[in-house]
Amino acid sequence: MRVSRLMLVTLRDDPAEAEIPSHKLLLRAGYMRRVASGIYAYLPLLWRVLQKVSLIVRQEMDRTGALETLLPQLQPAELWERSGRWAGYTAGEGIMFHLQDRQGRELGLGPTHEEVITALAADLLRSYRQLPVSLYQIQTKFRDEIRPRFGLMRGREFIMKDAYSFHADEASLKETYGAMDQAYRRIFARCGLRAVAVEADSGAIGGSASQEFMVTADAGEDLVLASGDGTYAANQERAVSIPPSAIALEAQGCEPLATPGQTSIDDLCSSHGFDPTQTVKVLVLLARFAEGPAQPLLISLRGDQQLNDVKLANAVTARAQPAWGALLEIAPISVDQWASQGLDPLPFGSLGPHLSDAALQGASQWRSQFLRLADPTATALKRFVCGANQVDTHLVGAAWDELVACPEAVDLRSAQPGDSCCHDPSQTLEASRGIEVGHIFQLGRKYSEALGARFTTESGTEEALWMGCYGIGVSRLAQAAVEQHHDAHGICWPVSIAPFEVIVVPANIAEPTQAELAEELYGQLQEAGVDALLDDRTERAGVKFKDADLVGIPWRVVVGRGAGEGLVELVERATGEKRDLAATNLLTALLPVLQQQRGGI
Ligand code: ATP
Numbered sequence: 001m002r003v004s005r006l007m008l009v010t011l012r013d014d015p016a017e018a019e020i021p022s023h024k025l026l027l028r029a030g031y032m033r034r035v036a037s038g039i040y041a042y043l044p045l046l047w048r049v050l051q052k053v054s055l056i057v058r059q060e061m062d063r064t065g066a067l068e069t070l071l072p073q074l075q076p077a078e079l080w081e082r083s084g085r086w087a088g089y090t091a092g093e094g095i096m097f098h099l100q101d102r103q104g105r106e107l108g109l110g111p112t113h114e115e116v117i118t119a120l121a122a123d124l125l126r127s128y129r130q131l132p133v134s135l136y137q138i139q140t141k142f143r144d145e146i147r148p149r150f151g152l153m154r155g156r157e158f159i160m161k162d163a164y165s166f167h168a169d170e171a172s173l174k175e176t177y178g179a180m181d182q183a184y185r186r187i188f189a190r191c192g193l194r195a196v197a198v199e200a201d202s203g204a205i206g207g208s209a210s211q212e213f214m215v216t217a218d219a220g221e222d223l224v225l226a227s228g229d230g231t232y233a234a235n236q237e238r239a240v241s242i243p244p245s246a247i248a249l250e251a252q253g254c255e256p257l258a259t260p261g262q263t264s265i266d267d268l269c270s271s272h273g274f275d276p277t278q279t280v281k282v283l284v285l286l287a288r289f290a291e292g293p294a295q296p297l298l299i300s301l302r303g304d305q306q307l308n309d310v311k312l313a314n315a316v317t318a319r320a321q322p323a324w325g326a327l328l329e330i331a332p333i334s335v336d337q338w339a340s341q342g343l344d345p346l347p348f349g350s351l352g353p354h355l356s357d358a359a360l361q362g363a364s365q366w367r368s369q370f371l372r373l374a375d376p377t378a379t380a381l382k383r384f385v386c387g388a389n390q391v392d393t394h395l396v397g398a399a400w401d402e403l404v405a406c407p408e409a410v411d412l413r414s415a416q417p418g419d420s421c422c423h424d425p426s427q428t429l430e431a432s433r434g435i436e437v438g439h440i441f442q443l444g445r446k447y448s449e450a451l452g453a454r455f456t457t458e459s460g461t462e463e464a465l466w467m468g469c470y471g472i473g474v475s476r477l478a479q480a481a482v483e484q485h486h487d488a489h490g491i492c493w494p495v496s497i498a499p500f501e502v503i504v505v506p507a508n509i510a511e512p513t514q515a516e517l518a519e520e521l522y523g524q525l526q527e528a529g530v531d532a533l534l535d536d537r538t539e540r541a542g543v544k545f546k547d548a549d550l551v552g553i554p555w556r557v558v559v560g561r562g563a564g565e566g567l568v569e570l571v572e573r574a575t576g577e578k579r580d581l582a583a584t585n586l587l588t589a590l591l592p593v594l595q596q597q598r599g600g601i
């Protein structure tokens, strides 16, 4: 390919819309353009990268025995109603784009494909003899993200590889899950990414075990907590740890304490010399479901701990009645919201776990009893400080059971860096940031049961299929690679996914010797199967070198003044190493290195 024919438009300055290096560089170097929030045009350079990533993904999926397929993006609501996910994905914070066709039928644009594939499995898979089987596709997904950002990292339209496996039993599912884990590690390594596998929350997809693959990068949206010994790593959404010990509160009984204006744990502790570990904080939140009234929550945590939203959502979902449908949202209840229900004002800032359900009596749209949950850090306290449910008053020396029946204890706290690890208390958790590029799940039988995907076992009985699902964000991966591989001058693509492997740059194209030698080398490289680019523009050499660095082509062959003597300069983008060599030796010098840098199976 010739640069003059590439529609290459590079930008000198960082575009205002971009915050992180990879996003800035992909825009500046002419890889993509924003069409609307979270929606990008992939320009020819980026498309080549995406095709190379896809090829690696394909080869590794094929190697596991998975079959490539292509499923529809327009999906009938009816399928999602059968799995129970339509409401959760379209109402509240749901991320599915949805529409009506001319007959008034509801359709969604696929954010993921469990429903479609399970319906197919119900139709096609009948006998244990057909199992196990895995299918995958590489395709555009649509998600109406609440905060699309960072370019391809969180788009509303993006490319994903998703795979689904079907099994006769759990052991077979685990085997394929293990094979996918290995395939994922190979994919990320071949793409030149440093990625780590971490325990993950299964989220709205559901199921039991799941693992995310994180590309370590400061710009990552996820917080990874890992033990120094390398045996434990988890997304903070899911991570567990041993909380710091509490300082026992010296108190025999329970006394009220005047706490004027002290509505935060910090104020309370600094005014009276308490340690936050001696306090219980109480949060009132509201869980909205697809059907019926909202459910008020009364959550108790030790004062020094942070509530983990993901753990809370899981705990609430597990305790919800099936008739309530999907959990749509959990949010703190504001003073105004409380008042809007026609209820007496709550003493926010002085709430205690003994807040009675009477406080909810007469609520116009809410259920009339709190769902009461407490983190074990709170339930473990013998005596503690908490709000008295009266303005400007706290209780010192409160005890569960004396005050109120101890609520159900469930892990609701966020593990923090510095916490001791559960597997070995001498180890502590360290934090790092990660970009989630892949996620593999053992789904179990949730979807097959909901959509009636059953098979006949060897002994002749009928059972629901066991399922796994496995995603890779292909477009996110491409940008994550830039996040890990760039410098002050631009992108430094790993050869395996670079849009072109070599760029031939005649310093002065108007000089016939240079132009001719450059053409000749460009032809030789192409013939040798190298993805080569020729910068045939009439620009100054400096401009062309700058662009080559920005675009990030791994190898640059400069045809300059030495062309008369048959000499060229070979520059490696990532290291900046330069060497002069005879043009006749270029292929013998470069091909073996390229071959090795391409990786491959
Ligand atoms: P996240 O937690 O980042 O929102 P997710 O858990 O919803 O992602 P999955 O449903 O597991 O994502 O999707 C599989 C993969 O698709 C993710 O691991 C990620 O790499 C990619 N992905 C998900 N959402 C987006 C998006 N909005 N833009 C680009 N890639 C995405």
Ligand code: MG
Pocket (backbone or CB within 6 Å): 212, 436, 439
């Ligand atoms: Mg995920």
